[in-house]
Amino acid sequence: MIKVLVVDDSALMRRRIAELLGAAGFAVETAPNGEEALARLPVFDPDVVTLDVTMPGMDGLTCLGRIMVEHPKPVVMVSSLTAAGASATLEALRLGAVEAVQKPSASSIGAIGETLVDTVRAAAGSRPRRARGLRERLRLARARIAGEDFAASGSPPAASPAGGSAAPPVAPLAAVPSETDEPGIVVVGVSTGGPSTLEDILPLLPADFPWAVVVAQHMPVAFTATLARRLDEISAVRIVEATLPTAVEPGTVYIARGGADVELVRRGGRLVVTPVPPAPDALWHPNANRLMRSALRQLPASRLIGVLLTGMGNDGAETMAELHRQGGRTIAESEESAVVFGMPQALIQLGGAGVVLPSERIAGHMNRMVAAAAKRAG
Structure with a gap:
């Protein structure tokens, strides 16, 4: 009991x-x-x-x-x-x-x-x-x-020493289509234990990270603006709450507004991240499956990376497994660092995890994946 x-x-x-x-x-x-x-x-x-x-x-x-x-x-x-x-x-x-x-x-x-x-x-x-x-x-x-200025109190945390075996080699992604210079997208799904886990990852991305990142963190509406602001204070990349339709830019992380969902759509030929009302048939919001599904409609799998982190349930597992089947890249957080192993475990069980890593090694792997794509495109 x-x-x-x-x-x-x-x-x-x-x-x-x-x-x-x-x-x-x-x-x-x-x-x-x-x-x-x-x-x-x-x-x-x-x-x-x-x-x-x-x-x-x-x-x-x-x-x-x-x-x-x-x-x-x-x-x-x-x-x-x-x-x-x-x-x-x-x-x-x-x-x-x-x-x-x-x-x-x-x-x-x-x-x-x-x-x-x-x-x-x-x-x-x-x-x-x-x-x-x-x-x-x-x-x-x-x-x-109490209202003191935290942003000036220290620099972003350094990467933790990697433990265990070395990360597997990263094969290059398919070439970026020549007809577009828009950034690729990293889709992140995360729930229970997410704020501290995101701190293990986002502050380790460089300011010139060439893709955009969209995060579906299960959370009530009152919390996501504060979460975005706090993460922005300790990160080199720009981090904002997605409250209005916004054209995606490289080097920017968009935190989906709590209590609703978020999708990637096309407006005027531009890729836009936009909040939408929560899907009535989904248990968790912002919903990672809905976000990933919209990303697959707008970009080829070679221009997407799916990252599934700590959380109960299985939100994001189905669509990230589909991304993996289409040749896209996926990362599941390992049990050793996950607060709740439910979501990444579901992706692993579906055979959709391209690599399984503890949270402190995920940013480095994302950097290598995107660098490989840029080198291939060049």
């Missing part, structure tokens, strides 16, 4: 969340603040902690930091959809929290109940990632939320 510790300063919210999780078959205990949660951890030994972002006394970030240092556990942040709540929640995901869910009102908890139960269940089988340099990142997190 999965054991869950619910941490929230609201007695009503603790009771409602505990009832919801209990009805789903979880063993639940509660704590009204961070101090009591830390005291309960070694006694109850939960499989998952749900943690309120904003609490009096010990705030959610401080409590999370203590959990990750003293008793590492999968943590699901429960956040209000405000600007301050989104900022703190994104910091929590960077610091090692597995996932974030919207904090319900007393009247709306039933509406998000299934999402909360599914998230907790997935978190129980996840691999929590303790952030590198956690104490320093906690200090910077508080400074950023």
